[in-house]
Amino acid sequence: MKRRNFLSVLFLSLLHILLPGCASPRARNLDALNRFLLSLDKRKQLSLLGEKYLSLYPEERERNLKAVLLSEAPTNIPNMTSYLQDRLAQDFRTREIAQVSRWELSRTEARICALVHLSEA
Amino acid sequence: MLEFGDTIPSGSTLHADIAVFGAGAAGIAFAREFLDSNQKLLLVESGDRVPDSTIQSLYDGKTIGSPYPLSGSRSRQFGGSTNCWAGLVARLDPIDFEKRNYIPHSGWPIHYDELVPFYERAESLLQANDGSLDAFSDAPFSPITFSEKLRTKIYQWRPKRFLDFLSDFERSRQIRLVLRSNVVALHLNGDKWSIDSVTVKTLDGNTFRAVANRYVLALGALENARLLLSSATEDWPGVGNEYDIVGRFFMEHPHLDNQLQLMSFDGRFQGYSGSSDFYPAIALSEETLRTERLCNSAFFLPVSGSAPSDPWAKRVQTIATSFGLSSGAECFPVGIPIEQIPNPESRVSLDSERDILGMPMVTLNWQLTPEDLTSLQRTVEILVQEFGAFHVGRFQNSLKQRSLKNPLGGNHHMGTTRMATRPQEGVVDRDCKVFGTDNLYVLGSSVFPTSGAANPTLTILALAMRLADHLRKNA
Numbered sequence A: 001m002k003r004r005n006f007l008s009v010l011f012l013s014l015l016h017i018l019l020p021g022c023a024s025p026r027a028r029n030l031d032a033l034n035r036f037l038l039s040l041d042k043r044k045q046l047s048l049l050g051e052k053y054l055s056l057y058p059e060e061r062e063r064n065l066k067a068v069l070l071s072e073a074p075t076n077i078p079n080m081t082s083y084l085q086d087r088l089a090q091d092f093r094t095r096e097i098a099q100v101s102r103w104e105l106s107r108t109e110a111r112i113c114a115l116v117h118l119s120e121a
Numbered sequence B: 001m002l003e004f005g006d007t008i009p010s011g012s013t014l015h016a017d018i019a020v021f022g023a024g025a026a027g028i029a030f031a032r033e034f035l036d037s038n039q040k041l042l043l044v045e046s047g048d049r050v051p052d053s054t055i056q057s058l059y060d061g062k063t064i065g066s067p068y069p070l071s072g073s074r075s076r077q078f079g080g081s082t083n084c085w086a087g088l089v090a091r092l093d094p095i096d097f098e099k100r101n102y103i104p105h106s107g108w109p110i111h112y113d114e115l116v117p118f119y120e121r122a123e124s125l126l127q128a129n130d131g132s133l134d135a136f137s138d139a140p141f142s143p144i145t146f147s148e149k150l151r152t153k154i155y156q157w158r159p160k161r162f163l164d165f166l167s168d169f170e171r172s173r174q175i176r177l178v179l180r181s182n183v184v185a186l187h188l189n190g191d192k193w194s195i196d197s198v199t200v201k202t203l204d205g206n207t208f209r210a211v212a213n214r215y216v217l218a219l220g221a222l223e224n225a226r227l228l229l230s231s232a233t234e235d236w237p238g239v240g241n242e243y244d245i246v247g248r249f250f251m252e253h254p255h256l257d258n259q260l261q262l263m264s265f266d267g268r269f270q271g272y273s274g275s276s277d278f279y280p281a282i283a284l285s286e287e288t289l290r291t292e293r294l295c296n297s298a299f300f301l302p303v304s305g306s307a308p309s310d311p312w313a314k315r316v317q318t319i320a321t322s323f324g325l326s327s328g329a330e331c332f333p334v335g336i337p338i339e340q341i342p343n344p345e346s347r348v349s350l351d352s353e354r355d356i357l358g359m360p361m362v363t364l365n366w367q368l369t370p371e372d373l374t375s376l377q378r379t380v381e382i383l384v385q386e387f388g389a390f391h392v393g394r395f396q397n398s399l400k401q402r403s404l405k406n407p408l409g410g411n412h413h414m415g416t417t418r419m420a421t422r423p424q425e426g427v428v429d430r431d432c433k434v435f436g437t438d439n440l441y442v443l444g445s446s447v448f449p450t451s452g453a454a455n456p457t458l459t460i461l462a463l464a465m466r467l468a469d470h471l472r473k474n475a
């Protein structure tokens, strides 16, 4: 993890500890998603995938992707990684599939890459 | 007893109880069933014991539609195409015999269970087992258990050269094997119900006749149709061809290579590149084929997995790692043979040009339909969905609209004298007897009404042994 990302994660985590109960469940989920995004390694690789995804599916730029990813989420996501794992499994079941460079990806994983790309742009 | 057509006096007549034409996998498997019988068999084969380019050139022909290697996909020699086959064998699946209302012209007049005893006999000839997962419980690969929609189907490598059976015939007193002899014409009695005799020609110009109580054609799917079609006259469509079906419904197993790549997230597909003995394939369960209304197919991983190497594969691997799904991804190219939907326009017909024996050459018009691709696309989609939903892997899918434009075949020729319950729908009945005749039978994959995805030869052998039993019982 890069130093800048590490510091951001640290900052958000501290906020979370220092201000318990202040945030709404939605904000807490958003916060958890942000921390997940910031914790990702090899961001360049993910960003390139996200960039390609957004060029193939430009309508995604108009969406609030974080809100989309958290739609139908429980009020308090206990573990963001397993929440996203379940979500991408569900994507495959419901044919929420995107083709990027001919790789068949779940929308969720493609959107995570898109968010990484947008955060770096 | 072994003879050569060139030494048989021109104009003579050879008599037998059963005359078999073609000594490839089907003809040999059939004839061997009579080694200890008291019936006299005549086995007439075009080729010799070694390849001969002039004899092989009798397989030349023309293609319209998808390009196809007419001569390169078979071998005109004693042992037939088993002289060059790969020897991959598997039973058809029970569903392949069913009438599936979503596949036009599907449904065999026989049930899978009827063929099981003959599959067992054919497997024992090839020293194979029944291909069940139990039979391979110790083999170093793991059958698919993560999804009920998928299964592992095991194929076996048994590249037996049927040429090795030559000595059985050389020693036999009951079976007269005549090499370098080509059947060129069927002669019918006046009412056209029975074959009276068959004309045989050699490349040296010898011509003789074969006369038998029963005749069996085992010339391969292109030549079986060619011979029946060439019996037509101006006012008669030819043997078994009252409904213009002979030569129609030509099927192959279209093969797609390099159109699909699997990234497996863990080591579970190690062993799927097989061994010299077995070759597991990924397939849809029969239930899924039924409910999704799909044709059969198989997905092979021909080489061992390797670490993702191209940039996009590496990126996909990075996502899988980010989501905690994979620690050591492996990529596999996927080879796919598919079942072709029976299509009456996909056909063998006769050309105006003739070969050196005076037989009209064949013209092959191999045609797929858009539904073949649609079925494959949905099948791939199911794989993508199941592998994705169970966190097993991802696919790179290069299938396109044009993917089946110029398909490669698997050297499997099928369907040109299809088996049916009525002459309106086929050329032979459930006993492989040509409709409208009382003593002419056809062997080989030309009788397959549908092709499944399994390589055809095990089923060809089973049908040959079944016909041998039938003719022995009804001698």
Ligand SMILES: Cc1cc2nc3c(=O)[nH]c(=O)nc-3n(C[C@H](O)[C@H](O)[C@H](O)COP(=O)(O)OP(=O)(O)OC[C@H]3O[C@@H](n4cnc5c(N)ncnc54)[C@H](O)[C@@H]3O)c2cc1C
Binding pocket: B021, B022, B023, B024, B025, B026, B027, B044, B045, B046, B047, B072, B073, B074, B075, B076, B077, B078, B079, B080, B081, B082, B084, B085, B086, B087, B088, B089, B181, B182, B183, B184, B218, B219, B220, B221, B223, B410, B411, B412, B413, B443, B444, B445, B455, B456, B457, B458, B460
């Ligand atoms: C490269 C290759 C790889 C293959 N791999 C596999 C595989 O892995 N698994 C599998 O199941 N199948 C495979 N096959 C197909 C397999 O070889 C055939 O299914 C099988 O040989 C068909 O048996 P058959 O007896 O019906 O026809 P053939 O084996 O073709 O035999 C027909 C015989 O009839 C003779 N003949 C033809 N015309 C005349 C005539 N007018 N008069 C007299 N005799 C005649 C021929 O000389 C030949 O001996 C492969 C084929 C090829 C070419």
